[in-house]
Amino acid sequence: MHSGSVGAIKLSSGNNNNNRKSKVKLSHRSKSMGPPPATTSSQPKVVTGDHGYILEDVPHLTDYIPHLPTYPNPLQDNPAYAVVKQYFVDMDDTVAQQIVVHANSPRGTHFRRAGPRQKVYFKSEDVHACIVTCGGLCPGLNTVIREIVASLHDMYGVTRIEGIEGGYRGFYSRNTIQLTPKKVNGIHKRGGTIIGTSRGGYDNNKIVSSIQDRGINQVYIIGGDGTQKGASAIYEEVRRRGLQVAVVGIPKTIDNDIPVIDKSFGFDTAVEEAQRAIDAAHVEAESNENCIGLVKLMGRNSGFIAMYATLASRDVDCCLIPESPFYLEGPGGLFEYIEKRIKENGHMVIVVAEGAGQDLVAESLRTNDNKDASGNKLLNDVGLWLSQKIKDHFKKHPEMEFNLKYIDPTYMIRAVPSNASDNVYSTLLAQSAVHGAMAGHTGFIVGPVHGRECYLPFYRITEKQNKVVITDRMWARMLSSTNQPSFLSTKDIIESIMDEAPPTQLLDDQGAQNGSVAKETTVC
């Protein structure tokens, strides 16, 4: 890591922010009208333009604190970036949510493109940043921490960066850790998070008071859907109090249940790690007579890890996920398929996501609705349940020797360091987050849409969970790779279409065609 140096080389080209004649109608904020009046409560910022163009913009500090001074971006003096032709992102750059279009399609929803801006709203020496990680572990957490520190320090010359220990509750119950480039050097080679994480302990008022009392003015919040709901409420309270504090969410989850963005960091690593368990199950299944290798993978409400691990492996004969109901007995059921595969092949591999078949398990175990500290429903162990059910079924066929090897890698797929591609992804994510905060944006989440880093309003991420769409081509590809039954009746298919999940780039483009955002937001 090099330290941030301020050289004499000026970027000669790059920004043409003010040259472009914009045709958009700014329904919330107009360039020609000057700064908007300060408001204490945020509303979606939706900008419309020609040919059905819609920009779902993110808040800016000047939305509620007008007349904030601006400063030249220190990056313009950074020798490392001097060679880049157009380093600063044009203010008008936006990224289309849908890239598969027809000749007459409206231009549709867009998001603000992430990246460094020519003007910043914080003086480097005034920045006091903090980073917090919440929820379950995910490969790449340390990389994001490292790169936020590196970006703030090396690009913007910021020296006051603190780590909030142990998740949200750390804001009001723990001391902070000073994060310096030296302290974070090499942490991306380790799993976990060096500042700790937790579930529960969210107290909006105490958290914002702690931010205010400590004089923190940039808050980087790394976590999943629950964390981002909390981050959104923190932003609202910060705004209500009129604080010049940028609140930035960095979505994290191995489950990939965050909508809109291409995928979440750590997902690739988790899928890769899941391969080891599947490989082991396959070896066991192949080497023993009439053997089933059963692997349970994480995925509470979304079966992306199981689906992608199955597709990647090609050794899996059946993949069960929360989004696709299945049944055990009778024609078209799981037992019938198992018997068929065992007869044909002498072995089989089943992958089950932890959230799959929860209704069946609950029915047979009659368990209570227990919750974790964050209020997430605690799941019954579908892996153990399914093992027992399969064993019981084969007891009815004593003439047939039968084996089952159950592998539950649980935390092993998420407690590992991130792989190379997740490291690069996390680096870009962290840099984009820092550029956005320095440029005065707030109340946003950063993430890639069609490979371009974007700033997305919180509500886009928190309103729905990303799920596997079982009427999408990706699930069909998976089914055709395993040859398993779909377990679906026509009624299930119709229900699934009605209950369509939000668009995600990990799904087929077909999925992304559904649901216009404009309908869901208030144009103000």
Ligand SMILES: Nc1ncnc2c1ncn2[C@@H]1O[C@H](COP(=O)(O)OP(=O)(O)OP(=O)(O)O)[C@@H](O)[C@H]1O
């Ligand atoms: N609706 C909410 N409003 C405010 N805070 C919340 C909300 N939901 C969860 N939180 C807080 O966010 C933190 C993390 O939430 P949670 O345990 O659900 O993990 P997550 O961010 O969803 O990540 P994971 O992917 O591991 O589930 C916790 O401290 C929790 O109290």
Ligand SMILES: O=P(O)(O)OC[C@H]1O[C@](O)(CO)[C@@H](O)[C@@H]1O
């Ligand atoms: O046991 P914990 O740490 O509460 O988390 C388990 C959950 O976290 C996740 O890994 C999501 O972060 C889920 O896949 C899993 O159900």
Ligand SMILES: [Mg+2]
């Ligand atoms: Mg969650």
